[in-house]
Amino acid sequence: MGTVVESANQGAVNLPTNKKVAVIFVLGGPGSGKGTQCTNIVEHFGYTHLSAGDLLRAEIKSGSENGTMISNMIKEGKIVPSEVTIKLLQRAIQENGNDKFLIDGFPRNEENRAAFELVTGIEPEFVLFFDCPEAEMEKRLLGRNQGREDDNIETIRKRFNVYMESSLPVIEYYNSKGKVRKIDAVKPVGEVFEAVKAVFAPANEKVAA
């Protein structure tokens, strides 16, 4: 492992640089179970979970000048400009003491992918891809009940369209580089995690106390 977050950071975040980090991108459609499985991976394998969507929602709550724009984009299921999301991710990486990160829900389109690589110089170790049929994802999102403004059928349909048109090509790009680890995400949570463990273990397993 080991990518260096360094000079390409210029102007993005004014924090210490030259931090070596390993990054795994966690991708899949809306409601495929990315966040759920990241929680399990954190517990078992010691990664730090950074959800791009969570960072954007926190930015809205913080009263940031970008808050209204981000909120409008999320309500429409659109992808926020990369510079905004990348700054949030960079800051979260730099401020965290860990050196291995799950970046969940990013890159969401080609602009996200290319800009992140250019700005940070980081290449993911691999891409964990949760593959789930749309009907199952729709059912899960409508039942999620976490008060998210984008978990309504109108926005869900827009998010599915963006996923098909903009996010799947990014997964295909990494697949062509042999970096995608595909997981059948339609199974129950525990079974999905068994498949995830097979990707991470044994090299990352925490030593039992």
Ligand SMILES: Nc1ncnc2c1ncn2[C@@H]1O[C@H](COP(=O)(O)OP(=O)(O)OP(=O)(O)O)[C@@H](O)[C@H]1O
């Ligand atoms: N394997 C599963 N089987 C059934 N329900 C699941 C499974 N995994 C997650 N869920 C449920 O589906 C909903 C969506 O899961 P989660 O929030 O992890 O998805 P996500 O991929 O992070 O979605 P989003 O992209 O919208 O953030 C949650 O209510 C979660 O409890």
Ligand SMILES: Nc1ccn([C@@H]2O[C@H](COP(=O)(O)O)[C@@H](O)[C@H]2O)c(=O)n1
């Ligand atoms: N790279 C990203 C990630 C997310 N967004 C916006 O946030 C919404 C919710 O994302 P989740 O991963 O939590 O589902 C998403 O629909 C986008 O509007 C983004 O712009 N860029």
Ligand SMILES: [Mg+2]
């Ligand atoms: Mg999520």
